[in-house]
Amino acid sequence: VRTDISTGDIARLVVEDRLWHRLSRLAEFGATADGGVNRQALSAEEIAARRQLVAWGTAIGLQPHTDRVANLFLTYRGRDADLSPVLIGSHIDSQPTGGKFDGAYGVLAALESVEAMIAGGHKPRRSITVVAWMNEEGSRFAPGMMGSAVYTGARARADILDICDHAGRSVREELDTVLRADADVPVVEKRQRPAAYLELHIEQGPILELESKVIGAVTGIQGKRTYRVHVTGEENHAGTSPRSVRRDALVAAIDIVKALQNALWDRDDITRFTVGQFTVTPNAPSVVPAKVVFSIDLRHPDADQLRPLGDAVPEICANAAGRCAVAVTQVLYDPPLEFPPAIRQKIGRTADRLDIPWMNIPSGAGHDARHLHRICPTGMIFIPCKDGISHNEAESILRSHATAGASVLAEVAFELANAV
Amino acid sequence: VRTDISTGDIARLVVEDRLWHRLSRLAEFGATADGGVNRQALSAEEIAARRQLVAWGTAIGLQPHTDRVANLFLTYRGRDADLSPVLIGSHIDSQPTGGKFDGAYGVLAALESVEAMIAGGHKPRRSITVVAWMNEEGSRFAPGMMGSAVYTGARARADILDICDHAGRSVREELDTVLRADADVPVVEKRQRPAAYLELHIEQGPILELESKVIGAVTGIQGKRTYRVHVTGEENHAGTSPRSVRRDALVAAIDIVKALQNALWDRDDITRFTVGQFTVTPNAPSVVPAKVVFSIDLRHPDADQLRPLGDAVPEICANAAGRCAVAVTQVLYDPPLEFPPAIRQKIGRTADRLDIPWMNIPSGAGHDARHLHRICPTGMIFIPCKDGISHNEAESILRSHATAGASVLAEVAFELANAV
Numbered sequence: 001v002r003t004d005i006s007t008g009d010i011a012r013l014v015v016e017d018r019l020w021h022r023l024s025r026l027a028e029f030g031a032t033a034d035g036g037v038n039r040q041a042l043s044a045e046e047i048a049a050r051r052q053l054v055a056w057g058t059a060i061g062l063q064p065h066t067d068r069v070a071n072l073f074l075t076y077r078g079r080d081a082d083l084s085p086v087l088i089g090s091h092i093d094s095q096p097t098g099g100k101f102d103g104a105y106g107v108l109a110a111l112e113s114v115e116a117m118i119a120g121g122h123k124p125r126r127s128i129t130v131v132a133w134m135n136e137e138g139s140r141f142a143p144g145m146m147g148s149a150v151y152t153g154a155r156a157r158a159d160i161l162d163i164c165d166h167a168g169r170s171v172r173e174e175l176d177t178v179l180r181a182d183a184d185v186p187v188v189e190k191r192q193r194p195a196a197y198l199e200l201h202i203e204q205g206p207i208l209e210l211e212s213k214v215i216g217a218v219t220g221i222q223g224k225r226t227y228r229v230h231v232t233g234e235e236n237h238a239g240t241s242p243r244s245v246r247r248d249a250l251v252a253a254i255d256i257v258k259a260l261q262n263a264l265w266d267r268d269d270i271t272r273f274t275v276g277q278f279t280v281t282p283n284a285p286s287v288v289p290a291k292v293v294f295s296i297d298l299r300h301p302d303a304d305q306l307r308p309l310g311d312a313v314p315e316i317c318a319n320a321a322g323r324c325a326v327a328v329t330q331v332l333y334d335p336p337l338e339f340p341p342a343i344r345q346k347i348g349r350t351a352d353r354l355d356i357p358w359m360n361i362p363s364g365a366g367h368d369a370r371h372l373h374r375i376c377p378t379g380m381i382f383i384p385c386k387d388g389i390s391h392n393e394a395e396s397i398l399r400s401h402a403t404a405g406a407s408v409l410a411e412v413a414f415e416l417a418n419a420v
Numbered sequence: 421v422r423t424d425i426s427t428g429d430i431a432r433l434v435v436e437d438r439l440w441h442r443l444s445r446l447a448e449f450g451a452t453a454d455g456g457v458n459r460q461a462l463s464a465e466e467i468a469a470r471r472q473l474v475a476w477g478t479a480i481g482l483q484p485h486t487d488r489v490a491n492l493f494l495t496y497r498g499r500d501a502d503l504s505p506v507l508i509g510s511h512i513d514s515q516p517t518g519g520k521f522d523g524a525y526g527v528l529a530a531l532e533s534v535e536a537m538i539a540g541g542h543k544p545r546r547s548i549t550v551v552a553w554m555n556e557e558g559s560r561f562a563p564g565m566m567g568s569a570v571y572t573g574a575r576a577r578a579d580i581l582d583i584c585d586h587a588g589r590s591v592r593e594e595l596d597t598v599l600r601a602d603a604d605v606p607v608v609e610k611r612q613r614p615a616a617y618l619e620l621h622i623e624q625g626p627i628l629e630l631e632s633k634v635i636g637a638v639t640g641i642q643g644k645r646t647y648r649v650h651v652t653g654e655e656n657h658a659g660t661s662p663r664s665v666r667r668d669a670l671v672a673a674i675d676i677v678k679a680l681q682n683a684l685w686d687r688d689d690i691t692r693f694t695v696g697q698f699t700v701t702p703n704a705p706s707v708v709p710a711k712v713v714f715s716i717d718l719r720h721p722d723a724d725q726l727r728p729l730g731d732a733v734p735e736i737c738a739n740a741a742g743r744c745a746v747a748v749t750q751v752l753y754d755p756p757l758e759f760p761p762a763i764r765q766k767i768g769r770t771a772d773r774l775d776i777p778w779m780n781i782p783s784g785a786g787h788d789a790r791h792l793h794r795i796c797p798t799g800m801i802f803i804p805c806k807d808g809i810s811h812n813e814a815e816s817i818l819r820s821h822a823t824a825g826a827s828v829l830a831e832v833a834f835e836l837a838n839a840v
Contacts, residue, residue: 203660204657204660205657205660205661205662206661206662206665207662210665222659224659226705226706235811235812236808236809237624237625237784237785237810237811238692238694238696238717238719239625239642239644239692239717239719239783239784239785239786240623240624240625240692240783240784240785240808240810241625241626241692241784241808242625242626242627242689242692243689243692243693244689245626245630245808248694250677250695250696250698251681251695254674254677254678257670257674258674258678261671265663269662269663269664272658272659272660272661272662272663273663274658274668274705274706274707274708275670275671275709276658276670276700276702276703276704276705276706276707276708276709277700277703277704277705278670278698278700278703278709279700279703280696280697280698280699283696283697283698283699284696284697285646285694285696285697285715285717286646286694286696286717287694287696287811288694288696289695289696289698295705297658297659297705297706299658299659363659363660364657364659364660364661365657365659365660366659388656388660388661388665389656390657390660391655391657392655
């Protein structure tokens, strides 16, 4: 029984075919005609996928349990089962037109990691628990990261129960259905904070691919500030009103977006600035627009950069509004989050030892790791996805990258589970 | 009995209080809580307003008739009733949140004109027929100018009968209802082209007011070219995709609109360029837009200017689209129309004789006069509307302007009805 830090013994026991087979098999639950997956949170498709996951786990001796918000756990018992466990995993719910790998890869690679340890007889000091968090995507029941939010205490269970999907089904009803389908899986409420949490995920962006790296040691999750901008002009007749008297809300909104683009432009292409929603009233071809409401999504990994960039938004909008009125409301301010350097270093050192090209990378998207970070040492590992495409049926990864990610995860998880 | 050109005898018999009273009275049919009018084509409100109009006309000896598309005519018989008549009027249907004056003013000022002639014993050679065209607005049954289109042969009656409103009621059914309600009004299909058509209307723009003029001798109706532009980029994650890899359809669409603004800018502020409709897909705050569809409404009174401006649109769009694809479709091309100088000159000379400040002005909006222009000498007279606001419950005019417009209309109509 090995208990010291890894020298690649476990990584060598990661079986690419087994991992890839399970990825393909899980993708059959909710498979779409276009090669993607529609397996939304708490759906019949997800229930079937959970059954498969429990079957795979118990077949190799893992102990399944769930909790009252249907987070699913499969535990590989450590030598000292009284110690708090190391959690590794992600989620198996998907977007309605999602891909095969977002979430599912992190869970199945975690299962593969544990199976590699078992195959080599490597028993860690602490237990290692594979986890699939409930409703990360939030596409059926908004907002997402629901299971990890309740697990970490960021949100009360009572607050999510009455959230309904478009068909009017509530989280409460669907949780009942899921837990009834899992009647052989004990419901256990956790008593301990985990010793650590590791999440392996596809990058959902193009950087690793562009940089020809296979592993990203995620430095943190970038900060995000979002705004809603209301631009108010005056409705007028497109044929009769001269430019000089118009108060065209679309013209003003466009000038505002251009001014924001210029002000937020950075040579290094780190700042993320997106106007994703832009709604015009009355939106008729022959009427000068009276109103535009648009969204601003502004992200940056550095808190000291995000703050002033965001603080400048209202003034930039006001200065560019011309004859129109403008009102700017901040909707959300999530400061950047930085994962502990100790875990990031372990990821980098492990990749080095396994001769896998790696880099530090911030996460542009949010993940369950955001919540876990609040209660335990947390880290994330990225692998590339083709063309950076995600939340899309065309989502694709390489088999060799999948194996590399699972290998690093297995080594780092084992190391963390042996740490004091 | 006077038969020569006017010296203001009729204008002096226009009674401001009577005209204003009728405007207020007609505005009660479909009156809205906010001071406007909802009296859409072929509605119960319009039927009631027609009854009132027929009552006013027959009370002063006019002969009512209608036709199979419910255009309403009230004839003041001339000395030679076999000659083709002069038509004067507009429409009494409104937008759903319309004002009291758009259309209604032209019809009631026409009635007042004829009443002034009758009061002075001025009998013209040709008959003068007050007309209210069916469905000018097109807000309930699209497109508008329906009654005048059928009257002039621009459109076949059979082509409009199956057009339905949002509630599924057809023009056919509603025409039946209107004509049944007007059972005492004979249905007569016209046999002659009119000798001339005059339409008095509020400007629906700010120019007369800005120039401190009370009468506009309308030079013509400006030309109009409209386009639909499809900009196609690629959906992406707002948090993960760097600017350098994005194909953001909103960013491209904004650059296109700015390029069009610059290319279509004219010092004299004659060109009308409007992007009234602008629709983003998927229109979600955290998703880089994959698609924008927007409209272009481009108008100019000069055919030789409108043609090249419009012809340049597709290339301007293509050049500004950056990494996105763009497709431009022309939806409509109505060349400018110029009213006969002889009629415009009569309007100007009459205003001069009556000491009313006037100017030549193009019509930015379309009117039933567009169709009448195809079959007979046609002219239009504008009066100012407050702040240029129209198609709006706040639409407002001055009493003195209403009187001035009716005075000019009465004099010019009488002159035309006496011409050979």
